[in-house]
Amino acid sequence: MATRQTASLARLMRAPAIILLLIWMLIPLGMTLYYSFLNYNLLNPANTSWAGWFNYQYFYTDPAFFEAIWNTIVLVMGVLLITVCGGIAIAMLIDKPIFGQGIVRILVISPFFVMPPVAALIWKNMIMHPSYGVFADIAKFFGASPVDWFATYPLLSIIIIVAWQWLPFATLILLTSLQSLDGEQMEAAEMDGAPAISRFIYLTLPHMARAITVVVLIQTIFLLGIYAEILVTTNGGPGYASTNLTFLIYRAARLNFDIGGAAAGGIIAVILANFVAIFLMRAVGKNLD
Amino acid sequence: MARAISRNSKIGWTVAAWLVALIIFFPILYTIITSLKTEQEAIAGFDLIPSFSFSSYETVQNQNNYFRPFMNSVVIAVGSTLLALIVAIPAAWAMAFSPTKRTKDILMWMLSTKMMPAVAVLVPIYLIFLRTGLMDTRTGLVIILMLMNLPIVIWMLYTYFREIPGEILEAARMDGATLRDEILYILTPMAVPGIASTMLLNIILAWNEAFWTIQLTTTNAAPLSAFIASFSSPQGLFWAKLSAASTMAIAPILILGWFSQKQLVRGLTFGAVK
Numbered sequence: 001m002a003t004r005q006t007a008s009l010a011r012l013m014r015a016p017a018i019i020l021l022l023i024w025m026l027i028p029l030g031m032t033l034y035y036s037f038l039n040y041n042l043l044n045p046a047n048t049s050w051a052g053w054f055n056y057q058y059f060y061t062d063p064a065f066f067e068a069i070w071n072t073i074v075l076v077m078g079v080l081l082i083t084v085c086g087g088i089a090i091a092m093l094i095d096k097p098i099f100g101q102g103i104v105r106i107l108v109i110s111p112f113f114v115m116p117p118v119a120a121l122i123w124k125n126m127i128m129h130p131s132y133g134v135f136a137d138i139a140k141f142f143g144a145s146p147v148d149w150f151a152t153y154p155l156l157s158i159i160i161i162v163a164w165q166w167l168p169f170a171t172l173i174l175l176t177s178l179q180s181l182d183g184e185q186m187e188a189a190e191m192d193g194a195p196a197i198s199r200f201i202y203l204t205l206p207h208m209a210r211a212i213t214v215v216v217l218i219q220t221i222f223l224l225g226i227y228a229e230i231l232v233t234t235n236g237g238p239g240y241a242s243t244n245l246t247f248l249i250y251r252a253a254r255l256n257f258d259i260g261g262a263a264a265g266g267i268i269a270v271i272l273a274n275f276v277a278i279f280l281m282r283a284v285g286k287n288l289d
Numbered sequence: 290m291a292r293a294i295s296r297n298s299k300i301g302w303t304v305a306a307w308l309v310a311l312i313i314f315f316p317i318l319y320t321i322i323t324s325l326k327t328e329q330e331a332i333a334g335f336d337l338i339p340s341f342s343f344s345s346y347e348t349v350q351n352q353n354n355y356f357r358p359f360m361n362s363v364v365i366a367v368g369s370t371l372l373a374l375i376v377a378i379p380a381a382w383a384m385a386f387s388p389t390k391r392t393k394d395i396l397m398w399m400l401s402t403k404m405m406p407a408v409a410v411l412v413p414i415y416l417i418f419l420r421t422g423l424m425d426t427r428t429g430l431v432i433i434l435m436l437m438n439l440p441i442v443i444w445m446l447y448t449y450f451r452e453i454p455g456e457i458l459e460a461a462r463m464d465g466a467t468l469r470d471e472i473l474y475i476l477t478p479m480a481v482p483g484i485a486s487t488m489l490l491n492i493i494l495a496w497n498e499a500f501w502t503i504q505l506t507t508t509n510a511a512p513l514s515a516f517i518a519s520f521s522s523p524q525g526l527f528w529a530k531l532s533a534a535s536t537m538a539i540a541p542i543l544i545l546g547w548f549s550q551k552q553l554v555r556g557l558t559f560g561a562v563k
Contacts, residue, residue, distance in 0.1 A: 010383035017380035017443060018395065024436040025402045031413035090309055098303040106547050107310035110317055113546035115497040117518040118535045122316050124521075125531060126323060132528060134319065137335040167313065169557065176554045214558050225406050228499035228514070232521035246408045253412050254504070266409035277404035285397055 029270070035263035042257035055264035065265075067240045068248040071155055072272075075162070075244055076223045078155075080216055082163040087170030087215065088208070094171070095178050105175075112168040116228035123161045124150065124233045154234045154242035161229055166222075170215045177211035178204070210283075217280035224273055245269055317539070324532035331528035345533035355534065358516035362538075364427050365502075365512050366495040369434035370488055373442045376435075378484065381446035382476075385453075396447065403440040407500050418505055427510045430502060434495045442491055445556045449483025486552040489545060493553075496542045513538040 039051040059065050094104055111119065127134050128149040136146035149157040181204065189199050227246050230236055236243035236251065243251070249269060253262035311318075323331050324346070325339035349355045384392045414433065423429030453476065461475050499514040506515050517538055520531050546553070 006387050007389075010387040010389075013379035013383035014395070017376050017399075017439065020376060020436065021399055021402050021439060024439075025405065028410035028413040028417075029405070031416075032409055035412055090313075093302065093306045093309060096302040096306070097299055098306045099299070100303070100307070104306050104310040105550070107314040109546070109550060109553075110314055110543060112553075113493060113497070113543045114317065114539050115514045115517070115542070116499040117503075117514055117521075118538055119316075121517065121520055121531060122320050122535060125528060126319055127316055132332045134335060164313070164316070169553075172550065173554055173558060218557060221404055225408065225500065227408070228503060228518060231503065232518050235521075246406065249408045249411065250504075253415065259412050259416070263412045266406075266412060269406045270409045273404055273406045273409075277401060280404070281397055281401060285393075 078159040091174040109168040345529040362512035385450035
């Protein structure tokens with residue numbers, strides 16, 4: 001008796017969350033899909049008509065689309081490379097017996113708590129600014145001429161900013177994984193005369209493999225959606241040099257008022273994110289039992 | 290001798306670690322320092338010692354009415370978190386304590402909604418907001434951020450609740466506790482730390498959200514993330530002012546964040562790394 005009562009109560013307790021998420025997922029996505037087949041511009045809403053695959057064709061043949069896809073890939077890969085390699089190195093460094101470990105940890109993870117517009121504006125104005133930034137001061141100190149970062153290397157500049165924001169996340173997760181490494185095994189390897197490099201390759205790296213996978217997958221999900229950092233620094237330019245897919249869709253929707261085109265771009269973004277999501281779900285699902 | 294070497298190596302590693310930590314922290318530190326300079330000092334070249342002038346803080350408050358975006362941030366972050374908890378606690382509770390065959394599938398499906406790129410639903414959400422008058426309101430942002438973070442909240446709570454041992458419940462039932470007693474006197478005290486951690490992490494995530502806040506607000510409901518983004522085009526001397534506004538925007542969450550290191554790993558990896 002009690003179990004049946006509990007079961008129906010449990011169903012009742014689950015229902016609101018499930019219904020809300022169903023609505024959140026189905027209605028907007030359904031609307032995006034519908035709009036993606038319409039000729040619909042907010043500047044001329046009276047002229048809305050069925051477009052068939054035109055929006056997709058238009059998006060797909062636009063050179064800016066390929067540039068944005070390429071920038072998205074470079075941005076994600078660049079940030080992943082820096083954060084994973086840097087994260088492993090810093091995690092191993094913090095894991096050593098050092099004085100003031102707690103404070104070092106706090107300093108290292110701090111950038112993660114800085115909201116994206118602040119992080120981007122700090123780097124844009126305080127660090128990378130061609131006349132007042134710290135990089136310019138360093139360059140002048142060595143007698144070199146300062147670099148105008150966002151004009152010369154727009155995408156690289158954004159990669160640096162985003163990597164700074166996500167390095168703490170990678171470090172923290174890799175450190176957590178490193179701390180569960182079996183110390184005795186490591187000592188045994190050390191006593192047997194295994195050099196530090198072999199210990200790293202054959203013991204540390206395999207142990208961290210799972211954490212590295214999780215870092216890569218979760219970061220990719222977030223990195224595909226980088227937006228505010230681009231908006232406040234380069235605004236996607238010069239030209240489309242630092243426009244990623246998210247920013248291209250934002251441009252279509254909010255600056256060109258092209259609802260149909262932006263919706264078609266949104267559907268493409270969903271497909272792209274799904275590739276990553278499938279792998280992430282497998283990694284997480286394995287751990288659920 | 291071995292001891293001496295190990296002490297030396299400890300000092301060596303300490304120096305290296307502190308150096309790396311200070312480089313990573315430097316942009317934040319330099320922002321705090323610059324916020325205490327006057328505008329003339331701020332552009333006068335590299336200098337780590339400010340004149341401790343608080344005029345920039347005053348200017349930001351007086352010119353830009355800093356208090357309004359700050360309060361918007363507080364209301365939106367806390368409001369969306371509380372709302373998410375109200376929906377998520379019963380759901381996570383049910384899935385942790387009376388799991389069915391489909392519980393795992395439901396959890397995975399919830400996680401999958403988090404994978405949906407925000408920009409994919411920008412068009413419909415924007416149009417719905419325009420038509421329903423939710424545009425530039427705190428209510429609208431509270432709803433969106435609540436829905437956005439709901440999967441993470443449910444997942445975090447679920448992993449915490451699952452660690453509450455079932456034997457305790459059995460023992461309580463044997464002693465004649467009713468369902469109400471169970472919930473009030475046994476489960477709630479054990480669940481509170483997990484709920485608090487979840488709340489903390491979610492407030493941080495909501496505070497720092499910068500896609501929907503920029504898209505869906507203009508002035509009235511703009512929280513700090515949207516307010517700071519409006520500093521992107523400099524007008525005259527603004528380095529110290531930008532630094533002051535930035536410092537005030539990140540300070541509360543930085544301090545909260547330091548307390549939530551462990552929860553961060555757990556919450557953002559959906560329990561895959563503990």
